[in-house]
Every structure is written in C-alpha cells, then in structure tokens.
Amino acid sequence: MPVDILTVNNLDGGYEVFVGKRKVFVHAVDNVSLTLHENEVLGIAGESGCGKSTLAKMIYGAIIPPLVVRSGDIYITTRNSANLKLNRLSIDEIRKRIWWLEISYIPQNSMNVLNPLKRIKDQFLNVFKYHDIEIDKEDFMKHLREMLNVMGLPPEVINAYPHQLSGGMRQRVVIALSLLFNPRIVIADEPTTAVDVVTQRTILSLIKGWRENNKSSLILISHDMSVHAYMDDRIAIMYAGNIVEIGNVFEVFKEPLHPYTKALIDSLIRKGDRTIRKGLMGQPPDLINPPPGCRFHPRCPFAMDICRVKEPPTIFLDKDRYVKCWLYVNTR
Numbered sequence: 013m014p015v016d017i018l019t020v021n022n023l024d025g026g027y028e029v030f031v032g033k034r035k036v037f038v039h040a041v042d043n044v045s046l047t048l049h050e051n052e053v054l055g056i057a058g059e060s061g062c063g064k065s066t067l068a069k070m071i072y073g074a075i076i077p078p079l080v081v082r083s084g085d086i087y088i089t090t091r092n093s094a095n096l097k098l099n100r101l102s103i104d105e106i107r108k109r110i111w112w113l114e115i116s117y118i119p120q121n122s123m124n125v126l127n128p129l130k131r132i133k134d135q136f137l138n139v140f141k142y143h144d145i146e147i148d149k150e151d152f153m154k155h156l157r158e159m160l161n162v163m164g165l166p167p168e169v170i171n172a173y174p175h176q177l178s179g180g181m182r183q184r185v186v187i188a189l190s191l192l193f194n195p196r197i198v199i200a201d202e203p204t205t206a207v208d209v210v211t212q213r214t215i216l217s218l219i220k221g222w223r224e225n226n227k228s229s230l231i232l233i234s235h236d237m238s239v240h241a242y243m244d245d246r247i248a249i250m251y252a253g254n255i256v257e258i259g260n261v262f263e264v265f266k267e268p269l270h271p272y273t274k275a276l277i278d279s280l281i282r283k284g285d286r287t288i289r290k291g292l293m294g295q296p297p298d299l300i301n302p303p304p305g306c307r308f309h310p311r312c313p314f315a316m317d318i319c320r321v322k323e324p325p326t327i328f329l330d331k332d333r334y335v336k337c338w339l340y341v342n343t344r
C-alpha cells in the first residue's frame with residue numbers, strides 16, 4: 013500500500029479582484045481533493061488557465077492577495093513523521109519549517125527568479141542564511157558542486173552571474189537551488205516550458221534521476237501530455253478548477269474515462285501519424301461565471317440534460333482512480 017505524505021481535502025479558493033468597481037471572485041480551484049504518495053510523481057495536466065498554478069500555490073502555502081483560500085485542508089507528513097495541518101501554520105512557521113526543507117517550489121519561468129547582481133554561489137549561500145543553517149565553507153562548496161553536478165552543470169557556474177549563463181543553465185541552477193536540502197516534496201510548475209525541446213528532455217531526465225535517487229515525491233504541473241507520459245506515476249486532469257479524473261498514468265492513457273481526458277490524449281501527435289490532430293472545440297469557461305452543472309458540458313460531445321444543471325459526482329473506481337462525470341453514474 014502506498015503511503016500518503018500529502019493530503020488535500022476539499023480545497024477551494026481563487027482570486028478576489030475588481031472589475032471596474034465591482035468585486036468579483038475568480039473561482040480557480042473548486043473543491044479539489046487529492047493525495048500524494050511517498051516516492052511518486054503526480055502530474056497535474058490541463059489547458060492554460062484551468063487552475064494548475066493556483067492549486068500549486070495553495071498547496072505550497074504561498075497565499076498572497078488577491079489569492080484567497082475559502083475552505084479545505086492540507087495535511088503533510090514531515091520527514092520526522094510529524095503530521096501537520098499546513099493551513100493552520102502561520103506564514104512564518106511555513107517559511108521556517110516547510111519551504112525548502114519539506115516542500116520546494118519551482119515556479120513558472122523560474123529562470124528569471126535569480127538575482128542578477130549576485131554570483132550563483134551567493135544565491136545558494138543565501139538559502140542557508142535564510143534557514144539559519146551554519147555550514148563550513150569547504151562543506152558548502154562541496155555540496156554546491158554536487159548539486160550543480162546533479163543538474164549537469166560544470167563547476168565554473170559557481171562563480172558566474174546569471175547573465176553569463178544560458179536560459180537552460182539558469183533553469184537548472186534554480187532547480188538545483190530548490191533541491192538543496194533534499195526536500196520530501198517538490199512542486200515543479202511547467203519547469204521546462206521556456207526552453208527548447210532538447211534542453212527540456214535533459215532537464216526532465218535530470219529531475220527524474222534526482223527524484224529516483226532521493227525517493228522524493230514530485231508534483232509536476234504541465235499542459236504538455238507528452239511530458240506527463242514520460243514523467244508521471246499518476247496523473248490528475250484539471251478542467252476549470254476541478255480535478256475531473258485521476259489515476260495511474262498508464263491506465264489513464266490506455267483507457268481515459270472523462271471526455272476531456274480523451275480529448276487531451278487524442279490531441280497528442282503519434283509516431284508515423286501524418287494526419288492533423290483535431291483540437292478540442294471551444295474555449296475553457298470564464299472562472300468568474302462558470303457554467304452551471306458540469307463545467308465541461310458546453311464543450312462535451314456526450315453532454316446530457318443532467319450535465320447542464322447538476323454538478324457530476326466523483327465516482328471512485330478504487331482509492332487512486334476517480335472520474336467526475338455523469339456518464340459513469342449507474343454504469344459501473
């Protein structure tokens with residue numbers, strides 16, 4: 013039985029913003045529940061704007077206005093086996109006890125987060141200072157060289173400034189920084205979208221290798237289904253703030269249940285196939301005013317009357333596989 017190290021229960025939230033003088037709520041994460049197992053890659057897939065990054069920020073505890081969490085709980089089991097309710101901790105406790113040590117976050121476009129005025133070694137040193145961790149200079153340099161090596165970077169990078177490195181190298185430096193203290197959980201938000209495909213493959217392989225060696229868990233956010241096919245153990249499919257399907261990646265690719273999952277998989281280009289892939293018709297809904305019933309119904313080729321008025325229930329096939337769709341009610 014896999015051990016759950018992170019549990020998200022009915023998490024709900026979004027952005028409180030003004031449209032003109034009117035305050036509105038962008039409901040980006042709608043009642044999401046999921047678990048993350050020890051030593052696994054859980055992918056989160058879905059079109060741009062479906063709430064993947066918002067969910068990641070909420071799990072990480074980076075709740076900065078206008079983002080608000082309206083309800084739900086997040087539990088984490090730390091490396092010393094403490095069970096913590098993350099959303100009960102103050103931001104200071106999260107900073108000191110959780111970030112970098114238990115959970116690291118690689119944000120979107122992270123190659124741009126490095127301080128342009130500081131050499132790479134000083135950026136690593138800052139993380140030690142931030143956590144009040146004293147380290148002998150020689151041990152620090154040794155650890156730094158090791159971390160850069162894990163990410164396939166030469167030792168010369170230590171003394172470089174960010175502008176002296178290519179985009180792919182900066183990206184790998186940021187990933188090495190996030191792995192500095194061997195966190196139990198890494199959340200990587202589109203870690204390779206800003207780099208070319210060859211660099212993308214290299215970076216994904218390096219992350220994969222590091223994770224397998226350290227037996228850490230990875231939440232991997234990407235809109236690219238081929239990245240998920242390569243990296244994931246389980247995959248969660250997100251649509252308009254909901255997780256509409258979750259399951260073992262092989263099972264989901266072999267037998268997708270939700271019509272949205274089917275559409276995402278059908279849009280993948282396959283070797284030797286020269287036909288133009290049909291994209292999914294229509295646009296994701298406005299999350300200020302999402303459609304009633306199933307949020308996917310306006311684009312769903314199988315929509316029934318009930319889908320237009322009532323939110324579908326979550327149907328569990330087993331503990332780790334569920335689908336949120338009326339098509340499966342009374343049929344399984």
Ligand SMILES: Nc1ncnc2c1ncn2[C@@H]1O[C@H](COP(=O)(O)OP(=O)(O)OP(=O)(O)O)[C@@H](O)[C@H]1O
Nearest residue numbers: 027029038040059060061062063064065066067299
């Ligand atoms: N700071 C913000 N203020 C208001 N709305 C926001 C903010 N950030 C994101 N949103 C909205 O929240 C919704 C979910 O966005 P989110 O970035 O989480 O989606 P995503 O699936 O990660 O997409 P992408 O991959 O394009 O970032 C979108 O409608 C987006 O416009």
